Amino acid sequence: MQSPAEEKSSTLKAVSQRVPLWRDVVVIKWVTQLGLLAVVVTSLWFLAGQAGDNLQARNINTGFDFLERPPDIQLSEGIDTSPATGGRALWVGMVNTLRMAVVGIVFATFLGVIVGLARLSNNWLIKRLAGLWIETLRNVPLLVQMIFYFAVLTALPRVSLESGPIHGWFHVSNKGISMPRVFISDGFYQWITVVAVGCIAAYFLKKQREKKHDLTGENTHAASWAFLTVCTFAIIGIFVHPIFSFVGEIFAALATLFENIPATLIKILISSILIFFAARWIRNFFASRRSATGHLSLIDDDIFRMVFVGTGALIAIIVVISWTGISSWILHSGRDLFQMLEAKFEVDGAARPFDAMKPDIVKPGKFANYGKNGLTMGPGFAAVFFGVVFYTSAFVAEIIRGGILAVPKGQIEAGNAVGLSRSQSLRHIVLPQAIRIILPPMGNQYLNLTKNTSLAIAVGYSDIVQVGQTVYNQTGKSLPVMAIWMLFYLTCSLTISVIVNYYNVRMKIVER
Amino acid sequence: MTDNETKSSVRGDRDLANAQDIIVCEGVSKWFGDFQALNNVSATIKEQEVVVVLGPSGSGKSTWIRCINRLEQHQEGRIMVDGVELSNDLRNIEKVRSEVGMVFQMFNLFPHLTVRDNISLAPIWVRKKPRAEAEEQASSLLERVGIPEQADKFPGQLSGGQQQRVAIARALAMEPKIMLFDEPTSALDPEMIKEVLDVMKELALSGMTMMVVTHEMGFAKEVADKIMFMEGGQIVETGTPEHFFTNPTEERTKLFLSQIL
Amino acid sequence: MNSANSTSQDQFSSDSLTDVSKNELPPKVAALSPTEWLKANLFSNTFNSILTVISTAAILLIIRGLLSFIFNPLRQWSATATNMRLLMTQAYPEHQYARIWVSLGFLLFLTGISLAFWRAGRSVQLSQVGKRLLALGAFILLATLLAPFSNKATIIWLIIGIFIVGIGFLLKPSHEDKTVSSLTLLSGAFLLAILSLWVIPYGHHSYLSTRTPKILAEPGTVAMTTKLPWTIMFVVAMCSYFLGSFIREKIDETRSKAVLSATWLISPLFLLFLVLRDPDFDTGHLLSTDIPIFLFFSIVGSVLLLWLTRPDIGEKGRVISAAILFVGFATFLFQMLMIVRILTLVLAFFALAAPTFSGQKPARIRYTKVWIASMVILCWLITAINTPSTAKVPGDFFIGGFAITLMIFFFTMVLAFPLGVLLALARTSKFPIFRIISTTFIEFIRGVPLITILIFFSVMVPLFLPDGMDLTEIAAVTIAFIIFEAAYLAENVRGGLQSVTRGQHEAAEAVGMTNAQKTFFIVLPQALRVAIPPMVGQIIATFKETGLLAIIGIFDFLYIARSVIPGQTQYMGSTRENLLFVSLVYLVICFAMSKASQRVEKRVGLGER
């Protein structure tokens, strides 16, 4: 058996020779990739160089200093309508976008679920109405809808001192919709601290009750107990929250700490964290490629991965070390955050956590207008709001319907068979299964909604895009403003997809 | 090796003793991450020989056979197919692939093409044959595997046995010197197994070099010139069917046979 | 509200929703008597009854509100009517308007032939048609009663309603076997619409934006310049359909379908840049530069490709094509005509693909023919675009309004698709650097809103271009659209690619196919089939997104409706009317597209298994 093979091995050696480079698959593979990389990098380099030349020729500078300078901007709405700096103006725009996104997501989900369930209703009329709603709204472009709502809103009657429909409570006019509002007052932060303490207490209580349940088997109502605890703390908190004003001092201390840390320390800290993670990754990687007998076999992709991680970490470290701006930005924002928190806690005992106000109408000059008391949706806000909510609700409704229909009929029948009512089997059998199908596309819709708020620019609602455009029209800093836009939206998208993925993973685990 | 002469009466006028080595494996090893799937596999297969590879599940049979036409890449040792070494050389890989046909457990026919196109696609674009010639060849191959009337159907419309026969025809259309079979009958219903095995027997009789992973012991006894038993990524025992089924030397082989027979 | 009232209710709403839910109508409603049906579907329990009553009231209120909005004498519907031409093509010169009709006629001609070839349409039961008509008539009657019409109008509408109800009654009891093609119904409807142009006094509207704008709004039927071309268009469409069904029996169908598809892809380019734009070709420049360049590339390219497609070329071919690709990129470092750079790159890609399609003589000649054909189209297109237009219009582009919406949509679809496929292939490739680049690009584009990309391109592109090169805003914006859509299409295609099993890859490799052959012949055909439904969804989304052009100040459909027309002194407050019109156009198109795609999907699905 053995001898012919041995004989062959000598001929084998004779045949085998070095592979010419242009025929070697590994060489071709990496040359192609590096070639593409080179083309991409050169084109980017070339474009950037061109942009640099053009900018210089037109005497435009691209620094971020406008963030610190006072802009000459009035914003139509937001936390600060006459911001002191460019940065502040953009911040107001971001808050407006986020506000719109959060409110829009909540309402679109709510409305979408209702429409989706209506689409499945066994009432013929309701079913058809829901169908009409879905088909109309999702087939008319969102932008057209928004502009239309805006046109309708601004064509409403002018606001006057007697505006209705329920004077003093609810006003609708060409200046928008104004209604009473409940808002966070000065004592809120102290109160929420009390509630947080309550939550911690509730957590331990719940664990303890569950343990008891496991041991004795009696029903200990763990969840109800936890809920009651939180409620108790919330109620007590309304009266005792001033005791937590000392937290402000802690924040003050933290703020001073951040003020005094040298930037070098942060640099070292970040670098060591990066090195630690890169090293750990590479170590684990080696471990996963080493066989039980200690043999290490690496293919070209493995080597590339290690080089990639290594270079990535190295570049990150170099950037962190050579660009002091990053470290000092971290320090500054830490300081600002804690200073702000400190200010929030520095209130005397009489402050309430919440307050409410009725809307009012003022007439400073010739024309009446809404005062500051009410919760006022300007026509811009209302147009964007109705636009994204209605439009997204149509898509959400279809997702809900699809998700519920995807649950096999047998499941409901099984529910009926064990004696559950229709609503019970819907809640306990269909929904848990449908949610697993519904969640990923819902995340997608939330992402779309967030991005769609950017159409606000068409109706003059001060979101990040609109404010940004105003800022760069005024300062000529189009490049930095666009960089900020992109960064902002990428962060939003990333956050939403991380949250949705988290829930997806959790759902999958539940499945097992 | 001497036992082969007894088989040659059944298998026609082949002279295996003087045949050329067509597949030579030498110290082949392969890892998936930290798991070693092939451990120093060495074997030689001669022209026109029919080799059956046996072994428990997960023993590396598929991995080995797939290394031979480079669907998997071995990491150590050498594989020579018809005088061409499998290395990173593009030209060699192309040559080996076009000389080695492969039949899969799950058929892997192209569902978007008709049976005829399934068979003639590779001859047209890889062998660069004129279309008319390739389609003629497809027809005669379908004749050979016994389903000439199915040429214009789509794979989804055929039974499993018919699909596997189309897959064999597709591999044969490239006019390979060697055919690899990876459990060609294990996805089939019992009544379909026979029709596929018949085609394989006919192929063996016609003098094709074949390497077959299968659990069909009857086929192994009847057709194989040589049986290799694998376990844990190693070839544990090699021998003729008579030797293998009557008095295997290794304990592990005995255990395997006692379980399977 | 008593039950008798609800009977009429359910009829009218059945109509308002018929088109919405054609496919989902319960199969056998007729088996139930009306009262049984009502009980089962509207009043099955207390909750349902309450819902029914409330929604009936709501529907009545909404219809009434809508009708009194639409028929309010204050509404300026003439704003839309007089500005129709502006809305459709912006300021395209009136004396050259025949070009528009020629283009439209050609597209309708293609549509007719394609409908015939792909055997579009399905058979509809006459009794179903009767039911629909009955519901429609009932709805018209109800709406007439709710609307604030004058007596005369009320009577006219009542007569129309009763007429339709009558036809419905006639058709309803027809036998189940009696069917009619949906295409016949559709063309009947169009015929009625066209006839009405000649008969009904819609009024004669036009708006001439001279120094002192001239508005024309006379009673009578519509202008001859409107009704005559539309009648011709209708005749063209009908004739081409019959022509198509006549010749489809006579010729090889697969092949002519391929030719038709190619015509669909290419003809819009010709219509746009040859018919509509009417380039003023300069013979001297043509003879001295354009034609020599074309000849050079087609001859040298043909020789090269003939050689490269030899079956025995081996890796020599790869090395040479890589060299050409390198040269193609290197041309950007030197001063030369853009067309030369582009053609060199195209040649390099043809050369790279050559081994995939190599073979015997017929295959090689076919490949070379494809090369020459693409040279003809490319050279001609580039030359045409670089030649000044004879259509003198204000602004920097020769067309606007709905036409530009369609044009950008077309370019986006045609160019984003291949780019998307490439991105998807790169994202699923075995090459890690390809994966990294493609993933970064796709996720970046998908992470930011389209409007920021559009603004970026319309503002920043001039900054990134080298001296002497310029790109019109329209081109820049189209590129932005293409990039954006490609990222989304890539994700759809990726879904399809992932659905192709590993076994398919292995089988293709085992028969000796190269990676390119495997991708082209095995993987992509399967992947794209899976990706069709999501891609159609994406295409509809793209069409809706074309409205964003208005934000960056391009004179598209929406911009004209929202800003230009209300800017005319006569039509100050007409925004809502115009926007309703725009919404209706988008609604009809998007709805038709999604319904058509659902039907195509079903058909593809049926053919599959």
Ligand SMILES: Nc1ncnc2c1ncn2[C@@H]1O[C@H](COP(=O)(O)OP(=O)(O)OP(=O)(O)O)[C@@H](O)[C@H]1O
């Ligand atoms: N792509 C892969 N990645 C990781 N491990 C793999 C891969 N392919 C195979 N293996 C492992 O390699 C071992 C050998 O697999 P192989 O498919 O060769 O077994 P086999 O002998 O063909 O078994 P069976 O009779 O079940 O087909 C198995 O333990 C398998 O888990």
Ligand SMILES: [Mg+2]
């Ligand atoms: Mg196997």
